[in-house]
Amino acid sequence: MKLLIVDDEVEICDFLKSFFEERDYEVVTANSGEAALEIVKKIRPQVVLLDIKMPGMNGVRVLEEIKQKFPRIKVIMVTAIETRDKIEECLRLGADNYITKPLSLEYLENDVREKIEGLKNTLLS
């Protein structure tokens, strides 16, 4: 269960990392879009939690890249941006969910678990 957390705020990455690690996930973090793509190529996480607003390459472009090259990787957008346009754009580009901050950790964890279980099922069938 490999999970990549992408957010330019180190505090947020650290907080979510320890939250998921306590729940037995293998967690890697990245603080920029560029770094995130490098890691995706290297370790192929099952799920990516992706912030949109980041300096440099933003989350929407990262999403686009990931979905083009590795369509099986599940990408959950985790962002403070709540506009309808942005949500629709991300879903069109293949985002698997769109969660707005402040978020409920319970909901987030359930969603991540669902995505991973969904992947397992498709592998088995």
Added chain:
Amino acid sequence: MNTSGTNGFQNQKALHDAAKIMVRVRNPRRLLRMIVSLIDREIGLTHASFLIYERKKSRYIFVDSRGTHRIPIQLIRLDDTNPLIRWFSQKGPKSFRRDCLTYESLCDWLTRPLAGQNVEPSETLRAQWLDLKDVMRTLRASVCVPGHYKDELLGVVILGEKLNGAPFTPAEISFFQTLASDASMALKTAAFQDDVIKMNRELTEQQKLSEEHIKEIAALRKKEQETYYEIVMSLAQEVYAKDPYTSRHLQGVERLGLMTAEEMGYDLSGRRKDILVASLHLHDVGKIGIPDRILMKPAALTDEEWKVMRLHPEKGAKILSPLSGFQDVAEIVLHHHERFDGTGYPHRKRGEHIPFEARIIAVVDAFHAIVSERCYKKGHPVEKAYRELKRCAGSQFDPGVVEAFIRVHKRLMDENGRAQTMPSVTS
């Protein structure tokens, strides 16, 4: 960082600081941020955070978090269904404190049967504790203190561990509880005031007052009045904490002051009564700013010390005037040490130029001082107090107030069977 005291923490001092913040800051979020930083400053912690209820979205969000392990406040929210929120919102078995939750006690409950009880906790209760433990671990919390207003959970103070690794003392816990409940009250007041202002504005725009709206506004005003009173009393407690002998006569002072005003034909309807009550309780609020060594000195004060002491009316007015709804009270507090003959302080106001309420406070307070047993002199009997008031009528006091006061007091004494020098105090 605090420097005095062996435990590095002065509860009373910190509370006074907090009280000062409460009266000065009108913006509730700013207030909470200042409280969080006060906790962080007073007691070094891995983090101090404040969660508040956002009614529109039925969720709890962080307004602030400080410390080395602070929580990213924009990231998470707690819904109504979160175990921590449910724990503090519901009324459960009496054997568990719901006014505070520590990680330590939670672990205790989970590992051993309840002290002094043969009852095993039910499975649902155990499951609840396990969930709570999980939430607390995620929030890096070792202490959680709820802030209620009536039965509503308005906020939770969430604290990490002390930087020095020591456990929290009961004094510290009770300090957090006071802060949490005071802060909730301040939040509530601010919310009510905003509601009233918003409603008034909407109504003026519409120029149409439906019955429903009027009722709603009346209900809000009533609530606002209650909250106002609670703030007054909570502030008064802070003053009395510095000058404990006074607190026993809290109700007495209020009743005597009100009755004297009434006796003199003063109109006590609506806001006038609130203002008088607040002034009676808060006239010494400026003493929060007077050093204890002067305030508590068992001997006579030196000239220098008197100079400092005489600043308390101005300090009091300064504390109160920024708070909305307290401007009149501030003006009265400023003048409660003026003398009728114009030789008082700070402005040497004379006669009718001194606010009526301030003239009442001067008499009630002086009477109270004479009959009470202060640290530097034995209590005086009531008759002697009457004589003293009459002797100073016209110079120190408004003679009309003195007369009315003595009449009222005698009447009360007769009613109480002369058992007490001040009217009965039940609180």
